[in-house]
Amino acid sequence: MEDALNKAIHTMQEEGAEFCDARYEDRWGLIISVSNRELRNLSTNRIAGVGLRARIGGSWGSCSGGRFDPESLREMARKAVRAARSGDCPGTPIPEQPAHTGKFQMKVRVPPANVPVEEKLAMVKDLDEAQHISDRIVNTNAIYSESKRTTVLVNSFGSRLRWEDGRLRLNAIAVARENGRMESYREGLAGSKGMELIQQRDLNEMGVSAAREAIVQLGAVKPPSGRVTCITDPEISGLLAHEVMGHASEADEVVKRRSFLTDRIGQVVADEQITMVDDGTLEGGYGTMLFDDEGTPASRTVVIKNGVYNSYLHDLETGASMGVPSTGNGRHEDFGRRVWVRMTNTFFEAGDWKLEEMLEDVKFGVLTDKFVNGMEDPVGGSFEAKAHRGFLIENGRITRPLRAMTLTGKALDILHTTDAVGDKVSMDPGTCGKGTEDHVPVSSGGPYCRSQIIIGGD
Amino acid sequence: MEEVKLDAVTLAHMALDAAGKAGATQAEAFAVRSVTKSVYVDDTRIKICEEKEDQGIAMRAMKGKRLAQVSSTAVFENDAVACAKVATLLADRSPSSRTYDRFPLPSQATLSPGPWDDRIESAEAANLIELVKATIGTVAERGVKVPRGVLRVATIESTILNTNGVDVSHRSTLMYANYDSMAEGTSPGEGVVSFNSPWLEDYAPESLGERLAQQALSARDAKALDGPVKGTVMIAPWELGQMLATSIMPAVSAESVYKKRSPWAGMEGKQVASEKLTIVDDPSDRRGLLSAAYDDEGVPTSVKRVVEKGVLKTYLYDSYNSSIDRKVPSGNGMRRRPQDAQYLFRSSLACAPVNMVVSPGRRPPEEIISSMDEGVVVDRFAFPTVSPYTGAFSLEVRSAHIVRNGSTAGHIKHALVTGNMFDGLKNIVEVGNDATIAGDTILPSIAFDGFEVVGSR
Structure with missing residues (x-):
């Protein structure tokens, strides 16, 4: 991929780009959501493609797409430069930058990929279940999402980088109702960490807390102004x-x-x-x-x-x-x-x-x-x-x-x-x-x- | 051997076939291709010209009552087949649904296809730049800057196939613009104007530029409100559209009703708003950005009177929520969005309106204002959202004017408008006739009683 992107850089430079970069990204995500004890979403999603940027004066042209064969990349590179010429922004040239090279990976202790989806599903169901603490809780929600991204970036200063990063998020949202009045509360955790982020938290306590605080809110009064x-x-x-x-x-x-x-x-x-x-x-x-x-x-x-x-x-x-x-x-x-x-x-x-x-x-x-x-x-x-x-x-x-x-x-x-x-x-x-x-x-x-x-x- | 790039329809057929071979008892493929062209403005200049294309598939696979979805960018056969296989594998791990056991069955559409503008399809960067320059030129002539803005056009072509025989295709166009304006001074004023339509001809650069300039100049001259203002509060369409999108739209979605978090649960047939309010979900309206003969599950859409003279007539159903109470899906399973065409395959299905239209009243806002004894007309809030559970809101005013005895008595900013939208809908003073497309809602200005306006000094 680095070589293909490098060729796109050369094309953009030949076409007149003063600065240009080319990136490939592959983004993948998993979502699990359970509401009122029913699974509502078990899905994965992925977007992958290439984005090219060319700068002329202070204007940018950009072109992106999911096709990254050599012919498509060449055409995208030409389009990016043509688009940059359409702009009319004055701008200071970007001075030469240090070229960064290498492969890097964000460090996590327990990679989410090492945990089976069944285990994650059980965790989300438990978090939803924990919110059922009272008849006043009418709606419970537990939502887990994880994402990972691979980026390859090449630019006209000679940078050739590949890195991987990812994120996790887990939320509990409870809705309480009494005498026609509804209130909600959420508890959550998130970060650019692995499953250790979630393993450190008592999920039962997290679900109970979301529900308990939603019920507390039923007695809340109008704030002063x-x-x-x-x-x-x-x-x-x-x-x-x-x-x-x-x-x-x-x-x-x-x-x-x-x-x-x-x-x-x-x-x-x-x-x-x-x-x-x-x-x-x-x-x-x-x-x-x-x-x-x-x-x-x-x-x-x-x-x-x-x-x-x-x-x-x-x-x-x-x-x-x-x-x-x-x-x-x-x-x-x-x-x-x-x-x-x-x-x-x-x-x-x-x-x-x-x-x-x-x-x-x-x-x-x-x-x-x-x-x-x-x-x-x-x-x-x-x-x-x-x-x-x-x-x-x-x-x-x-x-x-x-x-x-x-x-x-x-x-x-x-x-x-x-x-x-x-x-x-x-x-x-x-x-x-x-x-x-x-x-x-x-x-x-x-x-x-x-x-x-x-x-x-x- | 070099892989062959394939179109979305071919990929959808391949994916459906692959899901069957992988063991799915039912499968559905939503394949979509979009082309987007954008021009960005920075400091009253053309900053970025951009063209992007994407194509992908959302594959839903069912094994018995076990359901999962996998979506991906898809260009080659392998992309589509992998989607189908992984969706089927994931369905194996899914617990059974209590009620959902079938994707929609094929059914004939009764409405016309949605809006498609050939001019948007053929628009080049140069055409868009011309429109942008006409807009920012009008603003600049009035001594006002445009610090940032975007004008975007897109074409969307989608196909929905399922193993029950649904096979429908849809295409649409969209145009979206959003500009900030700024009048310089010791206390600078800012304006924001948005535009949305499926039709290029609706974009009127000069009048949009005039509004942008006027908003910024009014905001610069505005004074922070000291004390409270009593009376009527009239809210402009874009701001009100966002408030309704976070209150009424979830309230009429069967998803919220069955989750028992809709304030309108159990209210079908009951008066929920003033008789002055009628709301129709109208997928046949040519102004609607999401108007279409089928929803994104391949169910025929229909015109539904959701609120008629203040009475809640019906909720909206996608196929999942219709299975809970054995209702018929109403054609409200949506993946598409009104302002952005990228990666529509990645969206999960939502039970939502196709094109919510608030029936306009008889008089323009100016005439309504002339009838007001005292009140405030809000052009712009900072972030106009409402609690979907309670309807409560408290919103910072970024631009508004005070009305006294039917005339404008000064511009204000930095005030708070507080109230409850569900209560407010019962206290409508008048509905204007200035119908405006605001995302997936078409609505006019509405004047309310019962909201509080407090100074923020």
Whole structure:
């Protein structure tokens, strides 16, 4: 395959590409889902194909497909270059990069392929069964997915790489109903690990917890609205890191001055307790990679250091525009979609507060629990995060569960009000889109953080 | 010997044959080929031109009541045969379904084939670039940038075969665009406009550009809302479409009903919404991106009045969910999506509407606004989703305007609109007549009472 891709590189260069790369990907996945004690999905899926990119000036042409015989590849290479000539973007040439070569494999202790599908099926059925703890639980769901990917990448700087990586995910989602009211709760785990990730967790406890907490939510009340003292849990802290500070740190937004963080390097943007990192090398993280999709080794980038803005995230192109090296953040959803600057594992680092200490000082406030979703706003710098639920804090104590709520406000205003940062970081997996599509696996997280945030909910 | 590249229909036949030889008692092959052409905009320039082609098969195999699916990119005979063999092997390991024992039987379609636009099929990058440049040019003339955008056209050709004799083919076209606009200033304003249609002629670059520019300029001039606003809340079609996609669509799916997580379970024949609301699943509508004579299991589709004058008339059934209560499948087993044609073979079947159409009212939004004493008109939320279990939502407003005494009294941003969609549907003030294609829903603006608008300062 490397040789075939190399020929495509030569064709694109002959046709006039100033920079070009060619990648082959074979992506395979297994999904098992059980709902209400019935198997609903036992399936595998595979996409395989080649994606070619050619750059002329600041414009790209790209061509992809599932046919990769020499004749098809030659034609695709010509099409990619022709397409690149159609664009009209000015751009800085991508400077010569070190050529990376070799074969690499993400290390896991128990490869999922070594575990028979019957065993995985039994595990998912057990997780579904564990949720049946009460008549009030009307719907149970257990979903397992695993994926593996083989990538071969060749580029015009001489890189010839082959690597393999994979991910696992297991979720329990229980729905409780009483007197016409429904609530749900989820428990999950995920990472770029092998089956050891799942073997470390008591799945019965995981299923029971999802069901028990769904029932607790039946007694939840409407959250308060307005600006309150809010202790964000690691998932919501992570959403703040990812959605607002992270997306606005993607350098393609900075190059076109669409980010509210443009020209902020060296400036104080948060309380000095805040340090934020994007780390594609984080062991076992759901967004962890060996290389990004341009063949740049994954790296750790300190975005905010002790409240001072430190670095943007780069792919090859934005690095060239701003005269810095790529940070290994050029990613794509698959070989048939665009590569651009994307996050990996994004989080706030730990401070030194215990959660109990944070609670003690709060007369009236909210503690959030788990995210539903969030949305970036690199232009305005505002924050929108939906929390699955929360707890009311009154006179330093948690008093009652709250229904789902939305947290909003200007991110920098929030970070300047952060007066306590917890001492433990935890990460949660997700899938991140940019705009409305191009979803890549990421994780985000942080410690509990105490800030002033506007909330509202029904 | 060099392998021979094969078309999707031939591969589907090969896969079906191979599944039988591997021991499947029943098998189904969904084979699809798509060609997608896209142009991406970056900072008001043409950044990427892209062409992509994919072809693959989703193979469902059954052994008795044991079912499994394997899907794969498929170009050669080996791809199709491997799919069939592995699906059959996987079915061996699957537990038996309680009720599902048969793929659909062949049946004659009553509706016409879905929309196909020859102009989309023949569109070249140069044609798309021309449309994109006309759009971003209109925006730029108003002093507004287009930081990013995409215009995409695609053709999709699919075939569904099963061992019960289903043998149907379908082809369709889609066009999708999504642009961000940005008006610079000390507090920049941003707009987002999306477009979806199966027809190239529906794409009107100048009016789309005008809307993009207007949204960004209004957002730049907008003020953060301080206090609460009482009264009516009118929501624009694209935003409302996403809210309904996460509330009504799952509520009428038999999958949610049988899983007991639909708030409308047990409500057939009952009033669930205002009499002003009628919703039809209409696979015959030529505006529908997924409109087709057959669903993605090969079951004939039909026009169904899902909600009529506020009364829930029926749920939607694919073949699996219809087996639970011995219903007839309603032609709602879907794999295709309205905005993206790639790797459709990889999707699992979902029990979902084909083309949900909200019946329009009589008056345009401007006239409805002129009748409002006080309220808010929302052009754009940050992420307009609703809890499918409870209907609750709390959404950050990115662009809206306040209405007082029938006139616009200023633009706002950074407010929260909170409420419950299932309650809101019972409190519809008026349905507009500005029907818009928003993904797999065609709907107008709707004005509601009972939602709260709170300031986020």
